Amino acid sequence: MLSNLETALYVFMLATFLGLEVIRKVSPLLHTPLMSLTNAISAISVVGAILITSAQGATLLSKVLGFIAITAAVTNIVSGYLITDRMLKMFKRREKR
Amino acid sequence: MEHLVHYIYIVSAALFVLSLKWMNSPVTARRGVFAGEIGMLMAITGTLLAHQVFNWQWILAAFLIGTAAGIPIAYIMPMTAVPQRTAMSHACGALAAALVGTAEFYREPNQPKYVLVALMIETLLGFLTFTGSLMAMGKLQEILPQRPITYRNQNLTNLGLLALAAALGVRLVLVPTDTWLFPVFAGLSLLFGVLLIIPIGGADMPTVIALLNSYAGLSACAMGFVLDNRMLVIAGALDGSSGLILSIIMCKAMNRSFTNVLFGAFGQIQTKTAAVEQRPVRSASAEEAAAILEGSSSVIIVPGYGLAVAQAQHKIRELFDALMRRGIDVKFAIHPVAGRMPGHMNVLLAEADIPYDRLVGMEDINSEFSQCDVALVIGANDVTNPAARNDKTSPIYGMPILDVDKAHTVMVIKRSMRPGFAGIDNDLYYLDKTLMLFGDAKAFVSDILKELPVPLAAAR
Numbered sequence: 001m002l003s004n005l006e007t008a009l010y011v012f013m014l015a016t017f018l019g020l021e022v023i024r025k026v027s028p029l030l031h032t033p034l035m036s037l038t039n040a041i042s043a044i045s046v047v048g049a050i051l052i053t054s055a056q057g058a059t060l061l062s063k064v065l066g067f068i069a070i071t072a073a074v075t076n077i078v079s080g081y082l083i084t085d086r087m088l089k090m091f092k093r094r095e096k097r
Numbered sequence: 098m099e100h101l102v103h104y105i106y107i108v109s110a111a112l113f114v115l116s117l118k119w120m121n122s123p124v125t126a127r128r129g130v131f132a133g134e135i136g137m138l139m140a141i142t143g144t145l146l147a148h149q150v151f152n153w154q155w156i157l158a159a160f161l162i163g164t165a166a167g168i169p170i171a172y173i174m175p176m177t178a179v180p181q182r183t184a185m186s187h188a189c190g191a192l193a194a195a196l197v198g199t200a201e202f203y204r205e206p207n208q209p210k211y212v213l214v215a216l217m218i219e220t221l222l223g224f225l226t227f228t229g230s231l232m233a234m235g236k237l238q239e240i241l242p243q244r245p246i247t248y249r250n251q252n253l254t255n256l257g258l259l260a261l262a263a264a265l266g267v268r269l270v271l272v273p274t275d276t277w278l279f280p281v282f283a284g285l286s287l288l289f290g291v292l293l294i295i296p297i298g299g300a301d302m303p304t305v306i307a308l309l310n311s312y313a314g315l316s317a318c319a320m321g322f323v324l325d326n327r328m329l330v331i332a333g334a335l336d337g338s339s340g341l342i343l344s345i346i347m348c349k350a351m352n353r354s355f356t357n358v359l360f361g362a363f364g365q366i367q368t369k370t371a372a373v374e375q376r377p378v379r380s381a382s383a384e385e386a387a388a389i390l391e392g393s394s395s396v397i398i399v400p401g402y403g404l405a406v407a408q409a410q411h412k413i414r415e416l417f418d419a420l421m422r423r424g425i426d427v428k429f430a431i432h433p434v435a436g437r438m439p440g441h442m443n444v445l446l447a448e449a450d451i452p453y454d455r456l457v458g459m460e461d462i463n464s465e466f467s468q469c470d471v472a473l474v475i476g477a478n479d480v481t482n483p484a485a486r487n488d489k490t491s492p493i494y495g496m497p498i499l500d501v502d503k504a505h506t507v508m509v510i511k512r513s514m515r516p517g518f519a520g521i522d523n524d525l526y527y528l529d530k531t532l533m534l535f536g537d538a539k540a541f542v543s544d545i546l547k548e549l550p551v552p553l554a555a556a557r
Contacts, residue, residue, distance in 0.1 A: 005211045008322050008330055015331040018114060019338030025121040028433065028458050031343060031440030032179060034120050035310055039186045041113050041133055042336035045317045047144045048197040048324050052204070053159075054150040063152055065200040067159045072189040072196075074163025075170070077137055080186060082171030085130045087179075090447040091123040093454055 040080025046073035102147035106328035112136030188230035194316040195223025206273035215322035217266035228290030243299035311340025350433035383544035393470035403476020407538035414449035432480040472504035
């Protein structure tokens, strides 16, 4: 059996290579929206922040740090997805006349 | 439910991969955003349902505040401020990761060694990216000076500081009960972030923003190791590799290495050599420029950061329309590092409704300059400097540039003859075929538009 660390390292290795391959194909036109999208995706750390805050017997320190972390991450999620969509809506191929 | 959440996480991770895959073309990109949103929603809902949630008031309040802050940021922010917003969100993301790491450390310092190692990496990267991104944001917003701030033995001080922080991290892994060391460790990481970014000049921001993006992702990824959550590992690794690729692209486009960007303090050394003798240039009025454009059959516009500063994108779009209506072929040449972040120019021009098939990347457009009648440079400087090709002594020698000097006529809209950001004189301006159009980009383009006579075709 693989330990947790080993499995996680496998996942990390494969996800990094997959990421490199997928991102390489992204059109340079969309590099700015790509960055705001990956930003929103990496705000998945909200999951960790929820676990910290919602744990039974969480100390005040945990709650305060978790609260700030959730706020920061949710700001990123909301603004990240919305602004990416706002930018992408601007990319039009042909003029409508 | 405890088991179900793991399956939900797997689907979320798959959706994140698809989300990035669909970004490969503007046609499918919006579907990508949607996939990302669903993935995120599933992950959050799954997490909340799978565990017994205590302190829900705290979580609810944080969600409300975050949403209330996020919506106006997304809708009110002008497109010219996108680099600042991006830097700000790197700061937020990194802060979240760093704080989760901190809370986890104080909750239970006695964890397996590998967890502690991941935790130290998470907090180190998180805190340094937090302050580093705030500095980058200050520079982009021009609250802080855009020129590099340097002092003696800067690199030595910075590396020493990083080494000290790393040593404390190692010590905390070995003796986790020394919890009092943790605030020192966090403080050093925060300080290092500040010192890392202040010597970096505005023109290097595209690389730095991409690099900070990568760090923020890796910090979230390390959190996945700490909390034993594979989905976090995947999402963080995707973000980390995305930032890495973008920074490599940016470095290549400047012919520079990572170390050179981070420790080179570009723009500082060159100010000494910037004392150049006065050379004659040819300048032209808006009327003359309009006549030349009118008489051409193909025009390539080269936008740069100056366009963003002057907010000239909508005026340029009017010029684009006016010329296209006359049957003149107009394209835009986009250098990878034009502007202050990867893809900055594309977003600005798309905002002004310029169709994206008119925005052409450096490698594809360079062969077209020799057949083009007019190259119109607006707010770009170093990326058009032929010295990068010819002058081995130039600090930008070897940097890939747009071959603007191969066009029949070159017109450059510029405020004055002051050298550009890197402080390097641009030989392009002294060529016989070059006309300097002195003035503010937005005002000058308006003047050209006024001088263009109403075409017969418009009367249809």
